[in-house]
Amino acid sequence: MTTVDTIIFDLGGVLIDWNPRYLYRKIFKTEEEITWFFENICTPAWNDEQDAGRSFAEATEELVLKYPDHEIAVRAWYGRWQETIAGALPDTVAILRQLKEQKSHRLYALTNWSAESFPWALANFDFLHWFEGIVVSGAEKTRKPFPEIYQILLNRYNVDPARAVFIDDNYKNIVGARAVGMQAIHFQSPAELRRALAVLGVRV
Structure with missing residues (x-):
């Protein structure tokens, strides 16, 4: 060896x-709602793009434009990102x-x-x-x-x-x-x- x-x-x-659920438990009422949001709006693939260098602003505006009914939750991802870290x-x-x-x-x-x-x-x-x-x-x-x-x-x-x-x-x-x-x-x-x-x- x-x-x-x-x-x-x-x-x-x-x-x-690090766990985004720490933040989104303050925004949504149930774990099921959080899971749906992660699977359909702020998805792992979307987050990967920021890990690879895309700016927070560009990523956020892309989703706000696409999902305006979820604007508050989308903006929280980076607006309140420190709350994802325990x-x-x-x-x-x-x-x-x-x-x-x-x-x-x-x-x-x-x-x-x-x-x-x-x-x-x-x-x-x-x-x-x-x-x-x-x-x-x-x-x-x-x-x-x-x-x-x-x-x-x-x-x-x-x-x-x-x-x-x-x-x-x-x-x-x-x-x-x-x-x-x-x-x-x-x-x-x-x-x-x-x-x-x-x-x-x-x-x-």
């Missing part, structure tokens, strides 16, 4: 508790802290996140400054799971993919990482992450 010398973290869903996920941050203190691995982050809102995250989560580097999809104008964004990180920081492990809660992004030669862990819980890292010889 190739020795792992680099660990790459996703952010939302792994280290940061805070850090402390048990995973604890793993990151241990890795940082051990100084045994290079640590990076690779996130699908808009360039417009990421500065807020940098200002509000100290642990983001523990990484040697962070690749933000919105700044690169591409996103996971496309191979070019993984390659940007590998090239920029001179990372050997065979010696890197990537951690993400979205399985599609795991598939993308493996396609460029990285080992990858599908994040499901901090305890499972510790076990999966141990299998790769990383003790935390």
